[in-house]
Amino acid sequence: MGTHENPNVPQIGTPNKKGQIITAPEEIFFNSPRTQAFLTGSEVIKEAVKRSSVDFSVAYPITPQSEASSLVGELYADGYVGDYMRGESEFAVMGQCAGAAFGGARVFTTTAGPGTLRAFENFPMWAGARLPIQVVFTVRGVNSPLTIQPDTLEIAFMLETGMLLWHAEDAQDLFDFMMKGYIVAELPEVHLPIGVICDGFFVTHTKDVVSMTPENVALPHYNPYANPTPVMDMETAPIRHMRDPFIMKSNYISYMTHASWQLEVKAAMERSRKMTRKLLNGLIEVENPDAEILLVSSGTAVSQSREAIRLFRDKGVKVGLVKIKTIRPFPKEEIREATKNAKYIFVPEFNVAGWMAREIASVVERNERVIAGPHVAGGMTMPPEVIVEEVERTIARMNKK
Template sequence: MATQSLVGTKNKAGQTITDPWQMMHDAERTPCFFTGSEVIKEALRRANCDIMIAYPITPQSEAAALIGELFAEGFIGDYFRGESEFAVMSQCAGAAFGGARVFTTTAGPGTMRAMENFPMWAGARLPIQMIVTCRGINSPLSIQPDTLEISYLLNTGMLVWHAETAQDFYDWILKGYIVSEEPDVHLPLALCCDGFFVTHTKDMVNLTPAEMCLPPYDPYRSPVPCMDMECPPVRMMRDPFVMKSNYISYATHASWQQEVWAAVERSRKHTVRWLDGLIEVDNPDADILIVSSGTAVSQGREAKILLEEEGIDVGIVKIKSLRPWPGEEIREVTKNAKHIIVPEFNVTGWMAREIKSTITNSERVYAGPHVCGGMTLPPEIIAADIKSLLGIKTAALAGRGS
């Protein structure tokens, strides 16, 4: 109620605090031609964010620098650079413990270096939003797009969404705060995109008015007390329970980890409402379905056009949310499909494994095609693999660099 009473008033930057549903669904939109990094900045301009903590690592560095400009303009309450990726995520936790709305960005090796913090964020029920501009994490070093790091985030207790386009990015940053800060959720969100493909290319994005902003974060709606060292799970420093009794420690951790994952499930109803479903489907009755997330969906759409020119009927399933996982939706939409194609920008095929573990008759799932280390995924490759599955001979495609 305290937050609702602020609707219609001004924040420190002079923006009008607006009902989130009205802002995201009813407000007039202006088309702008922006890179994904610029879109992150514009979303943060409207997010009523208290603090952004940054550390440079390609390809998220540009977004972090642009948000620094927002601080200079008065749209971010505080802004500073940490001394390492691990330090940034620890500092984000401190700010969130203190009741701030927190934002940060990371990528690739930075995500991996900071990984210890993410289960801590979830366990402490800190609704931090982290943009992950996915890039290669393997040696030899690559700064190019690769989604392998997403697979590491799936079991942290964070919410994980995977944006396909800059428009997704803009809308989901704002909607992400709304979902993650719900009292029955109150979890961190990793909002992922495929680095460079989204961050450094320009696209038309429809923006809400800059004079509107989200209501501020109300830490008193948190399901756990802010900075209360006498109340688990935040009693971490003085006389911690792990040093008093193994039994108390086991019981606390067992019950609380279950509560974190129950909160992930409780986010489902909010995510469905704000993202208009956990998946998006085009031509669900086709025998062949291309199922993926991120920019692999865009490549699948192009492959669909190529195949339909040859009379081959194909459907597209775009997975928006990875946590919560849309298991029921995927089972329903794929129940009659004969072939399920899962193109991915990584070598391990984590998305295909998730789908195989979800559906019956998992032999229908074709894990691929895969590209990694920054290689593009031409739609011709997806189309060729589908035709091969159907027993249709295709001309050999030239090798890379030939």
């Protein structure tokens, strides 16, 4: 692994071409003064990119991320993003992102729903090639009949791509996760793509108060030489794996090559836990951990769960919350510890599949405690009263049995 620094790239303590001072990440995240702004999630994406020293971004319109892509284009016009272009399709966008990352650029893009599925083949390729690209998934429905409404089903497709996946509850999470995501993804011992997920419309098109870092400071630039594979070296794994004929053959060497590299990608994801815990103040957040009833989920479902807990409190019922921040790596030990005393574990989700409930049931002891639901899908909201009703009805039925 090299440590070469590009003399043409501003270093910490010096200004970039827009006058932003390149600042150590921990100084920005934990010590810089913050000011409040009232922004939509799409505007938050723009503000995070503005402070992230992004070299290259590719855009292709799909609701609900089109506005964010357009705003990143404005950053390019203003000189905050190195290069910006529109791709021919979602699949083309992700291939172009890969080319830029192979060349040593810090890359950003966005997609959603059917766009995610059309681009899908590229995501495990990114992971196998150890490309620390960031993509914001503004998740939406993927089913027919066509819908543009919020739904988290597409996350289920992403779980085993080899990407880091962080799920933002709100616009504040989105802002922080985007900037912190680059720092974790680009660690030499990690060096994997990262998907920062927010729920379409619920976050992208809703205004919220966000605590912003100063706009006159920016993250250090990506150093492509401090990575586990030399930049564009066609004689070195994993790039060589993509072109050598032997790797496509049915023989023991091919099997072992692929198997060992998949295991290395999984190991790199595990190595991300240490820094992620530090930057996100843990992989989960817990309220009332001693409660018999726990609501456990990620994304917007967490916000609805908070309101449901308030309604339960008015009824004199103590209910706890486990907010899951990172889906990959999945916080197995943390969830197991946080739920050890619970009698009921409810998992509200904005999809019909219940993939989060399955994930939780796979790691907790006595997983018969895990109740998948309530579920809403297709763009429906989840009023906190729906959560309360589901919990009360389910517990009454279980007690009756």
